[in-house]
Amino acid sequence: MSKTPELERGLVVASHGRHVVVETPEGRQLICHPRGKKSQAVVGDRVLWLASTDEGSIEKVEPRRNLFYRQDEIRTKSFAANLDQVLILIAAEPEFSESQLARALIAAEAERIRPLIVLNKSDLPELFARAWARLEPYRRMGYTVLPLSLKAQGAGSDDTLAALQQELDGRATLVLGPSGAGKSTLINRLVPGAQAPTGEISTALNSGKHTTTSTRWYWVDAAHRTALLDSPGFQEFGLQHIGAAQLAGLMPDLREHAGECRFYNCSHLHEPGCGVIAAVDEKAGGTGISPSRYRIYSELHAELSQAPRY
Template sequence: MSKPSRPAAPPTAGTQPGLVVAGFGRHVLVETDSGERVICHPRGKKSQAVVGDRIRWLPSQDEGTIEKIEERSNLFYRQDEMRTKSFAANLDQVLILIAAEPEFSESQLTRALIAAEAEGITPVIALNKSDLAEPFGRAWAKLAPYRAMGYRMLSLAIKPKTANAGHASTQPAELQELVELLRGKKTLVLGPSGAGKSSLTNLLVPDARVLTAEISQALNSGKHTTTSTTLYWVDTGDGNARGTALIDSP
């Protein structure tokens, strides 16, 4: 598996530091150290920046220009016969969310585990819908080989109606183990349709929908493609507003 390459960085005189917090086509949304968010585009024909990248960018009248991507500690990506897809960089862990129903794919789970370990990223498996006793029991048994290999595993029962306006530390008891696992880390969440990924994001980040709408408005809606990956700051109640990051990717 060949790792996606990126061109040598050009000079960075006059640039500012920033963190890529959303990606959409060739454009990215960059958050400055002061918390301001700026739309940036790459210098050249193809963007190599992904969510989680620390970059140097050059301000312009309407949009910034990405001048340099700082060295990465890792890059989570997948590759098949047709293409390579990069998800996010500089991660502490990958949360692989699957559900008791619909039945999860062991092949997809294994590929995600391999991709994480290839980059030295800690994988965590979370099995959702523990409230469905019989299907959950079957799914939990199906995961026995992964537990035997030492992978950390969580059981969850994510319900949209449990969302509230507080921070993540005020969420129901079944999410507290997950909140502690996320605290102080940058985590990419992966999961197939129906696993509960959107519900999880909305539970941990109550204003996620508002933030997504603000991004769309900033991008002038149809001018750019739909956001594919987004970084959200999670309020874990420790007073560090930008210490815990959840990255949601389709």
């Protein structure tokens, strides 16, 4: 009687089309193919695989703690699974989109993944000061917001990187953000030998050139305690997997005041006695909900109200 082949455990560290790269506990990497027509495994998944010559097949994806993804009308894009945190890297230049930042934060909140906001290019004082001021509402909400300078050399730059490394230590962190913010540069600084491709900013478009096409897992340390995941740049971040009624509960500044509404099913758009509307603070540097945040909520609510439910 032939012996039944044993399933082996592994970690998905890269994905390319219909196949993935699986890393064994000993550190060996090999290509594995999914059973069936569509791969269900994403980077960060723990899987059981079966050896076949020099490759393997994915037999089972083990239960996930979380899955960070975006969804628009056309498709769902999964970034990674089993994350400890999402690092949203933005920059003083090119100017970041607050709407895109808010969308990424909402997606992280929906999966109960800790978000970390990092503002790069503190070596550009005027632009950085303006961008840092725009992030005041997020610091007030309790999000960790860190300055960073990947380009400058010297003690100040080293200090900002050291502060970030403390937040990364012992965690699996997806590095997310618009092209041109410095994602690949950060990976290259923290993971010697990663050689993630980098791109110059397109001044004409005030946005970066796409350099990463799929998520990739990198170990930062030899003990495999700390991991960074490089992710593709994106122009849009769809949230159509989230219902309009869920939205306020995933935005900490609105959530704080939603319990003060007169009606339990308040949309926070037009109802009398709405605690959220009453908390919108038009004053610069005010302590309530910033007008820009409320505008983002209103726009997202309209978008998600029209979205087909899946």
